[in-house]
Amino acid sequence: MDSTITEIAPEVFRISTFHPQFGVQFNQFLVRDQDPFLMHTGFQRLFPITLAAVRSLLDPATLRWLGFSHFEPDECGALNEWLAVAPRAEALASQVGAMVMLDDFAARPPRALADGEVVSLGRRRLRFLATPHLPHGWDAGLFFEEHDRTLFCSDLFFQPGDPAPLVESGIVEAAREAIAGSLGGPLANDMPYTPGTEVAFARLAGLAPRTLATMHGASFRGDGGRALGELGVVIKDLIGRPFT
Ligand SMILES: [Fe+2]
Numbered sequence: 342m343d344s345t346i347t348e349i350a351p352e353v354f355r356i357s358t359f360h361p362q363f364g365v366q367f368n369q370f371l372v373r374d375q376d377p378f379l380m381h382t383g384f385q386r387l388f389p390i391t392l393a394a395v396r397s398l399l400d401p402a403t404l405r406w407l408g409f410s411h412f413e414p415d416e417c418g419a420l421n422e423w424l425a426v427a428p429r430a431e432a433l434a435s436q437v438g439a440m441v442m443l444d445d446f447a448a449r450p451p452r453a454l455a456d457g458e459v460v461s462l463g464r465r466r467l468r469f470l471a472t473p474h475l476p477h478g479w480d481a482g483l484f485f486e487e488h489d490r491t492l493f494c495s496d497l498f499f500q501p502g503d504p505a506p507l508v509e510s511g512i513v514e515a516a517r518e519a520i521a522g523s524l525g526g527p528l529a530n531d532m533p534y535t536p537g538t539e540v541a542f543a544r545l546a547g548l549a550p551r552t553l554a555t556m557h558g559a560s561f562r563g564d565g566g567r568a569l570g571e572l573g574v575v576i577k578d579l580i581g582r583p584f585t
């Protein structure tokens with residue numbers, strides 16, 4: 342396995358590794374600034390691949406912030422490997438994620454973020470949005486890079502396969518197809534529909550992102566607010582129903 346690196350927004354690099362066993366891309370995003378930020382650590386077992394990719398962009402020891410949405414191996418499995426190679430790095434997590442997961446799991450204490458809290462990267466600022474159960478997990482949150490309006494949206498807009506790094510259309514349709522295709526299978530119900538889901542999508546759409554940095558599948562450049570609004574409707578249509 343090897344990774345592909347694409348600059349999807351100024352100084353925002355998508356590091357994509359296609360995993361043939363899963364038939365899915367696992368994407369990390371590196372924001373290169375005075376205090377570099379890595380979104381998603383990737384799997385522990387893929388750490389050497391991700392490390393080589395990051396090394397081609399900057400000295401990994403200079404990483405300052407390690408972010409992820411929710412506690413799962415593709416989001417943060419290699420967290421302790423990164424903490425070992427980057428002595429001044431800190432994990433960023435929601436208050437729930439810090440207290441319930443990382444307090445035990447992480448080799449060093451994380452920085453716990455309140456909803457709406459801002460983290461400075463130097464020229465850029467990252468805003469943390471607590472989004473419990475969106476895409477899934479009590480601890481879930483998302484990060485928004487305010488300078489160029491990039492939303493790191495984790496599993497939202499999940500697309501299987503090995504698509505192009507960056508597209509300007511079709512992302513909602515591809516995500517709809519993926520959700521519809523998973524219904525009835527072992528991975529159905531990954532995203533619960535709660536009383537807060539519609540409100541959360543409206544809030545995310547209101548950020549008006551220019552780039553959507555997706556963890557699995559193509560990133561999107563364009564009217565991100567509109568795409569998020571449309572995805573919210575798709576999710577309500579397809580999974581806004583009681584669990585089965
Ligand atoms: Fe996930």
Ligand SMILES: [Fe+2]
Pocket residue numbers: 415416495496556557
């Ligand atoms: Fe994921």
